[in-house]
Amino acid sequence: MELATYRIKVDASSIDKKRVEVSVIPFLRNPGDRILQFAADVDTHSKTKAARDKNYGIMDDRLTIYAQKGLRGTFDLEISMSNQTMVFAERPTEAATASTFRLDECAMPECPTDGIMIRATHFSVDPYMRGRMAEGKSYAPGWEVGSPGEGGMCGIVVESNDPELVVGDAVTGFGQWNKFIAASKVSFRKIEVSDAVPASAYLGQVGMPGLSAYFPLEKIAKPQPDEVVFVSGAAGAVGSTVGQICKNVKGCRVIGCAGTDEKVEFLKSLGFDEAFNYNTMSVAEALDTYAPEGIDVYWDNVGGETLDEALARMKKFGRIVACGAISQYNNGTEAAYGLKNTINVVKQQLLWQGFIVTRWAEEFPEGLAELAKLVGEGKLQIKETVVNGFENIPTAFMGLFTGVNVGKMVVKVD
Numbered sequence: 001m002e003l004a005t006y007r008i009k010v011d012a013s014s015i016d017k018k019r020v021e022v023s024v025i026p027f028l029r030n031p032g033d034r035i036l037q038f039a040a041d042v043d044t045h046s047k048t049k050a051a052r053d054k055n056y057g058i059m060d061d062r063l064t065i066y067a068q069k070g071l072r073g074t075f076d077l078e079i080s081m082s083n084q085t086m087v088f089a090e091r092p093t094e095a096a097t098a099s100t101f102r103l104d105e106c107a108m109p110e111c112p113t114d115g116i117m118i119r120a121t122h123f124s125v126d127p128y129m130r131g132r133m134a135e136g137k138s139y140a141p142g143w144e145v146g147s148p149g150e151g152g153m154c155g156i157v158v159e160s161n162d163p164e165l166v167v168g169d170a171v172t173g174f175g176q177w178n179k180f181i182a183a184s185k186v187s188f189r190k191i192e193v194s195d196a197v198p199a200s201a202y203l204g205q206v207g208m209p210g211l212s213a214y215f216p217l218e219k220i221a222k223p224q225p226d227e228v229v230f231v232s233g234a235a236g237a238v239g240s241t242v243g244q245i246c247k248n249v250k251g252c253r254v255i256g257c258a259g260t261d262e263k264v265e266f267l268k269s270l271g272f273d274e275a276f277n278y279n280t281m282s283v284a285e286a287l288d289t290y291a292p293e294g295i296d297v298y299w300d301n302v303g304g305e306t307l308d309e310a311l312a313r314m315k316k317f318g319r320i321v322a323c324g325a326i327s328q329y330n331n332g333t334e335a336a337y338g339l340k341n342t343i344n345v346v347k348q349q350l351l352w353q354g355f356i357v358t359r360w361a362e363e364f365p366e367g368l369a370e371l372a373k374l375v376g377e378g379k380l381q382i383k384e385t386v387v388n389g390f391e392n393i394p395t396a397f398m399g400l401f402t403g404v405n406v407g408k409m410v411v412k413v414d
């Protein structure tokens with residue numbers, strides 16, 4: 001437990017309202033948090049101390065000030081606070097399990113002198129995090145056992161020493177899996193939140209997964225009107241964005257596969273020309289049916305046999321974007337699927353290129369603006385699966401590997 005003190009200044013000298021309510025809830029951050037001390041130093045028109053004291057108080061965790069016009073002063077709160085963290089507890093050898101993670105109490109951070117303190121509202125869980133749980137080299141630095149997980153997140157500024165951010169601002173950035181984190185100004189940016197674009201969308205279609213679709217399409221795949229695009233993992237965050245851009249912006253014929261009939265319906269609702277459930281129809285049969293002339297662009301989110309079947313059906317000068325290989329992430333090298341059709345890279349003169357999205361980091365602002373524009377124009381729908389509760393980060397992460405999510409998987413903290 002930590003102690004925190006807050007000084008709230010109130011100046012009602014220029015307002016007509018009779019009552020000003022200051023919510024104490026933003027200061028009470030966790031279920032265990034308690035107000036220990038409350039003191040007021042105010043100036044009102046009330047003549048006696050008793051009359052003045054009636055004008056403010058804490059009721060139901062709200063600091064309520066019945067401001068006669070002219071009330072000015074300060075209210076001091078001392079609060080005992082706790083913080084929580086989701087620790088990476090154990091390296092998984094295959095799929096992550098509940099014992100891969102551990103929920104712990106941890107200290108409240110200090111707000112940096114040039115930074116901000118954030119109350120987390122949403123955490124992103126992403127397939128690439130499985131790579132960070134492995135020993136050895138991956139494209140992102142590995143997690144240390146005993147340290148918190150980390151990744152994309154959104155939050156609300158609850159303390160600020162940054163002149164560009166004020167308490168109450170919604171922000172997004174990259175942080176540890178703690179309910180409260182301190183951050184420097186460079187690692188978080190302010191976001192505009194609306195009904196159309198909720199904060200969590202900045203972890204999905206207008207965040208890293210959206211950029212992971214946008215840039216490789218522009219720079220690697222370069223799909224042309226009427227070309228046949230096949231997207232695996234199509235109902236997920238990246239796949240659904242790829243499919244919508246190819247269909248609604250590039251004018252392609254788009255085929256998608258996903259693991260349930262519900263997801264197939266979702267893909268059709270997005271405008272995919274064809275969609276199939278790879279658990280009830282083999283990829284080979286589906287591609288022979290829906291792309292009898294072959295594939296111009298294959299967007300590979302899953303690797304393994306799906307990739308092999310796509311390789312076998314690529315058209316001359318086709319492009320394969322190697323985005324990910326989720327079907328292989330829980331396998332060691334020995335259990336990895338052995339591809340049989342790579343010779344088609346030569347025969348069909350294919351471009352087969354991988355990427356790590358941070359490669360285009362300098363161009364992210366432009367990409368984010370483009371994605372937001374597509375959302376505004378109705379060409380890119382935001383879809384997410386929200387898992388409630390900080391303690392459910394592990395469940396959400398594991399759900400990525402069993403296909404629980406439609407659209408982006410996010411964890412809502414409150």
Ligand SMILES: NC(=O)c1ccc[n+]([C@@H]2O[C@H](COP(=O)([O-])OP(=O)(O)OC[C@H]3O[C@@H](n4cnc5c(N)ncnc54)[C@H](OP(=O)(O)O)[C@@H]3O)[C@@H](O)[C@H]2O)c1
Pocket residue numbers: 126127128208209212233234235236237238239257258259260263301302322323324325326327328355356357358399400401402403404405406407408409
């Ligand atoms: N290179 C980069 O910079 C970069 C950046 C972002 C993401 N990625 C990669 O892009 C891919 C998609 O990421 P995302 O964030 O959009 O995740 P996502 O697609 O939203 O979620 C993962 C989905 O993968 C599917 N899946 C799980 N296990 C599978 C298996 N064994 N075979 C086939 N499908 C399986 C599930 O859907 P179904 O129900 O359809 O099976 C699940 O919903 C991942 O491979 C990820 O690593 C790469």
